[in-house]
Amino acid sequence: MRQAYTWGGILVIVVASVVGDILLARAMKQVGDVHDLWRRAGLWTVVGRTLANPNFFLGVAAMAVAFFSLLFALSWGDVSLVAPAAASLTFIGNAFAARIFLHEKVDRRRWIAATLVAAGVALLAG
Amino acid sequence: MTLRKYLVLAGVTVFAAAGDSMLSHGMKQAGNISLHQLQGVILAVLNPWVAIGIVLLLAFFASYMNALSWADLTYVLPATSLGYVLLALVAKFVLHEQVSPLRWLGIALISGGVGFVAGGPALTSAPHDSQSALDLAPRADLPATAKVETVTVPLQATAGSPRLKPLGMTNRSDRSEL
Numbered sequence: 607m608r609q610a611y612t613w614g615g616i617l618v619i620v621v622a623s624v625v626g627d628i629l630l631a632r633a634m635k636q637v638g639d640v641h642d643l644w645r646r647a648g649l650w651t652v653v654g655r656t657l658a659n660p661n662f663f664l665g666v667a668a669m670a671v672a673f674f675s676l677l678f679a680l681s682w683g684d685v686s687l688v689a690p691a692a693a694s695l696t697f698i699g700n701a702f703a704a705r706i707f708l709h710e711k712v713d714r715r716r717w718i719a720a721t722l723v724a725a726g727v728a729l730l731a732g
Numbered sequence: 733m734t735l736r737k738y739l740v741l742a743g744v745t746v747f748a749a750a751g752d753s754m755l756s757h758g759m760k761q762a763g764n765i766s767l768h769q770l771q772g773v774i775l776a777v778l779n780p781w782v783a784i785g786i787v788l789l790l791a792f793f794a795s796y797m798n799a800l801s802w803a804d805l806t807y808v809l810p811a812t813s814l815g816y817v818l819l820a821l822v823a824k825f826v827l828h829e830q831v832s833p834l835r836w837l838g839i840a841l842i843s844g845g846v847g848f849v850a851g852g853p854a855l856t857s858a859p860h861d862s863q864s865a866l867d868l869a870p871r872a873d874l875p876a877t878a879k880v881e882t883v884t885v886p887l888q889a890t891a892g893s894p895r896l897k898p899l900g901m902t903n904r905s906d907r908s909e910l
Binding site for chain 1: 737800805806842844851856857
């Protein structure tokens with residue numbers, strides 16, 4: 607039962623992290639290239655546009671959910687399982703979600719990279 | 733990719749790793765905090781290591797948002813994972829801790845993954861709904877004299893020449909080099 611709670615917690619962390627990353631990436635694409643915008647309109651325009659974007663706040667909220675889910679999951683399971691499993695699965699989940707929701711061209715090169723990084727993070731944090 | 737953009741990606745990596753380390757060090761000094769004693773969190777923030785860690789993580793967040801504004805999520809994320817490699821190298825060569833063979837294998841895999849991504853384009857998705865792109869659209873409140881007249885180009889003139897594109901649009905390959 608405790609193991610089911612742990613994996614449920616890991617699932618919530620992964621889903622919330624992926625949702626957060628996708629929303630933040632979409633928000634910043636809508637804001638536009640920060641370098642260009644800063645040069646043309648100044649720093650406060652960059653800050654104002656970012657803070658006025660609803661996707662930015664939803665993304666931060668999703669990241670907060672992921673953070674508190676991590677705290678709960680760590681109270682149910684071992685850190686050596688929760689941290690690497692959540693981090694690795696988030697990399698793979700992000701590759702799928704970026705392809706579907708952000709229309710990124712996740713080609714073979716990026717799939718190999720996501721898999722290698724996910725495996726590497728699992729080994730490092732384990 | 734310009735030098736400035738490489739520096740932003742380096743900022744994502746270094747600030748995340750340094751911020752996590754400072755926060756971890758500070759929270760070990762602050763001791764255990766339970767959900768029933770939340771004032772302990774406020775006291776923990778007063779710890780200088782925790783405070784510096786928070787500032788560094790804010791710098792990480794700013795760099796991360798900056799990178800996401802001009803690069804794909806699947807391009808930026810491996811850069812964040814390089815922070816794990818950095819921490820392992822600091823543990824080995826600065827703190828003289830033992831790094832197991834499995835961890836060295838993990839470092840190799842992450843480095844290989846980052847190498848794979850770095851060799852490709854930074855941006856592959858079309859920023860069609862960007863507010864910056866909207867800035868380029870003609871404004872309705874401008875006087876009529878300021879509007880650009882439409883010029884009709886004879887078909888013969890374009891035959892054999894590179895395909896004409898509307899202003900503000902570039903090839904995917906062009907954008908990846910920005």
